[in-house]
Amino acid sequence: MKHQKNEVIVIRNLSHFFGEGILRKQILFNINLTLKSGEIVIMKGPSGSGKTTLLTLIGALRSPQSGSLQVLGQELVGTNRRKMVKIRRQIGYIFQGHNLLECLTARQNVQMSIELHNNLSSEEAKQKSIAMLEAVGLGDRVEYYPHNLSGGEKQRVAIARALVSHPQLVLADEPTAALDSKSGRDVVEIMQRLAKELGSTILIVTHDNRILDIADRILEMEDGRLRVNHIPKAS
């Protein structure tokens, strides 16, 4: 299959099974999906329908079994661990829990992401982290430990960490689930604004109907099948 430059994700006939023997159960059925560069796509669907499973496959966090899954031009079906780790570095992840390192300050947490792409001096990395925290509105929380930040602030640090290395692809799994509606909205808007600035593609899994309007496209997952693929009403 030929890879086109503006196609960030190309999925063809992707199926996924969990378990072995008689416990083997199909979770994803013949998924077909293409995400173009710069798109913001939301995926909804009932709990247990397979959204997280699909996201972890796209994010190279889980080995895909059959079909074809190309992320950033790299085929992930049948690839090795080393290539998977390499792909992970080009993706920004935002988790439901913020998953910050408790022993590091906000700035150090962000810096951990920069250090993976080790061509910056520590002073440059530090300045870049601070600038990123300022961009998510946390300029006054740079040296705070996660322990002393609110839920919304922690999630904003997580966004800064995910975006600081300018990833082409951002994956977010229910990023607002643990937040009240106001901070949830803020967080998503920050994500949207920064991703647009950086030209990143975003795939967000969410239950939150109030944020659907930021998407260019909405996907719906049901029982492991990607069913509807509709454009939201113009806002």
Next chain:
Amino acid sequence: MKIPLSWLQLSHEKVRLFVAIAGITFADVLMFMQLGFRDALFDSSTKMHKTLEGDLFMLSSQSDSTAFSSRFSRRRLYGIAGIKGIEYVTPIYIGSADWKNPELGNTRRIFVYGINPLYSTLKLPGVEQNIEKIKFPDVVLFDRLSRLDFGPIAQNYQQGKTVVTEVSGRKIRVGGLFSLGTSFGADGNIITSDINFLRLFPNRDPGLIDMGIIKLEPGVDRDLILKTLQTKLVDGDVQVFDFDGLIVHEKKYWQTRTAVGFVFTLGTIMGFIVGIVIVYQILYTDVADHLPEYATLKAMGYTDLYLLGVVFQEAIILAIIGYLPSVSLTMLLYFGAANATGLPIAMSATKAITVFVLTGVMCAASGAISVGKLRTADPADIF
């Protein structure tokens, strides 16, 4: 410089870090004490030998240690005296007898050395100056470093009092003091002439001696004479050593033939195992508690190797900061133990390095066991 995750992880939880350091320090001190006593045992067992004025030394073939020696006929010693290059030979009698504490009246075993006063067989401070005194009947020299249980002999003597007591029920007088010190084999020592010795041990056959000192003429080849003697005496009832051989022979006895050496080695291993358990406990909980964080790092693209490095760095950091306080603590305890027992317990470079290496191995081993837990950090689980 990259963010020092291992150190930040460790120092973030102060209480846990403190417990870890205390645990490692404890294990290190334990090892130091065991090694200290073991070394002191070996050192003290050869203390007397190091004072011997001679070039070659004759022991019974059945003799593993001079502390519990077998005897041999003194004719064996005098039989070689005529060999060219040998200046003189002189015997030593060794025995243990009951010393009566002159103040309290109770008795204790004391080591008695009988030497020929015509030769300076023992190069000890106090022996040479007083060698004339032991030519008198029933006069002995007393080791001022003997345990206090023998009575205030040294004080009384130094105050000019006549110190008289009984050894094996025979009345003796202390004619002078010398300094040798106690060992695991001996709580106290006295030196007297061979003639006085045989008076104290009337049941002993004067023809059987415990050790023979062989003094060579200046300039002769010691190794050559040693070889000559060894071939001459092969299959005999005696063996001959040079000084180094004698020390090795004596130490080997304590290291391999007695339970004492084994007990202290075992104690050291125990300390080592205690250390592994403590460090493992700390590292394992640390990994387990931070599992979601480590999984997050993997999801971001950190390699397993990086995380392995973090755990091993934590292990090494713990090893170093747990080791340092143990050295000062140990020196304090050595000082106290040396004062209490009279044994030569002291810090040495060998011990310091040994324990440091053991600590490193201990922490690395614990690290190796706890990294298994890292594998359960699955980046697919955190979404």
